[in-house]
Amino acid sequence: MGREFIDIFEDWAEDYDHAVSGHDPQYKAVFADYENILHEVAKASYGNVLEFGVGTGNLTDKLLQAGLQVTGIEPSPAMREIVREKLPEIEVVDGDFITFPNPTIEIDTIVSSYAFHHLNDVEKEQAVRQFAEMLPVGGKIVFADTMFESNVVKENIIHDSMQKGYTDLVDDLNREYYPIIDDIRNIFERSHFDISFKQMNDFVWLIIANKK
Template identity: 50%
Template sequence: MGREFLDVFEQWADSYDESVGGCNREYKEVFSGYEQILDAVTSHSKGYVIEFGVGTGNLTKKMLAAGLNVTGIEPSLPMRRIAEAKLGNNVKIHDGDFLHFPEIINVDTIVSTYAFHHLTDLEKDEAIAKYGKLLSKGGRIVFADTMFESVEDYYNAIVKAKEEGFHNLAKDLETEYYTMIPILRTILEKNGFSVMFKRCNDFVWLMEGLKQ
């Protein structure tokens, strides 16, 4: 359910904001257009928003500035502390994850960035099923995350990372649960969502699922 990667979150916590700003050469393409990606997620959101994987609070900050009502879910204590220091008392951030979180009602939008790949495909299916019951008709899921159009593209990304000497990135790609767009499309559609995908950079896609 993603919590097996908590040690990764803790390693990233202090350097995450520098990395998303382009300071980490190995992950520069992963975070290419980072601010625009967050803006896109924000612009596709409405009403009462639940954010999974708040991290250091960068998306949360943008959504609050846009006048959205946000509740955050974040399993990493170091990440939560950074986000809370950044956001002050403007938002409540709960300890939880994509599958286990406090009871929430009347949700309009569920968002996440750079986090859904910490779930296996079976767990992704379980999570989307939960969200399908949580959201009313017209509600939406808006995720920006690393995913691939095909298995061939996925393996090519690993090979390219190794050839460029990006061994940490290659390890991430090999050990975390990056999925294929056709699989994610099937999961969403079978749980009552229409879905669209838009490429943001060589790794990240914006996914929007609308509850039918």
């Protein structure tokens, strides 16, 4: 999961829950309808769940409330510490989308929220190939992440954010690997997934992919 961004994860750890609650104007649109987004990921998941980019454990909590067994992967030591305090019953281990400990149980669903964009396109492809090898037929990938319908839409959002003075958000949009939907569709289809998209807010889309 884009280990080059680890310093950003560490800096965000203490403030992340404040931002997702809508208290940071720069990120209010990014996290609009946040609780429902996490609910939709949990609702689409089943069985034994492997969660990448656990962050501060907000999606993890929703998955546990849904009665699912969760193994968490998180590269940030600061965020792992927060999750262990919030949810001491959950196992959260060091790892990322590419390099992570092999699960000790068969995984039915792989989930993530607000994290897959930290991988470049080559890494995204590599990660999805690995997931395809891990999941059984009918296994699912359920991601909620920032992506855009086209480069034009992305550039318009960057321009609007600059006009509003949202310099931190603009820096994020220019620095990280926010994908175009058609590129994501192609990556998943090349690894033999059926995939659907649902827009959740101006930035975030829900991906549900089923292994053929």
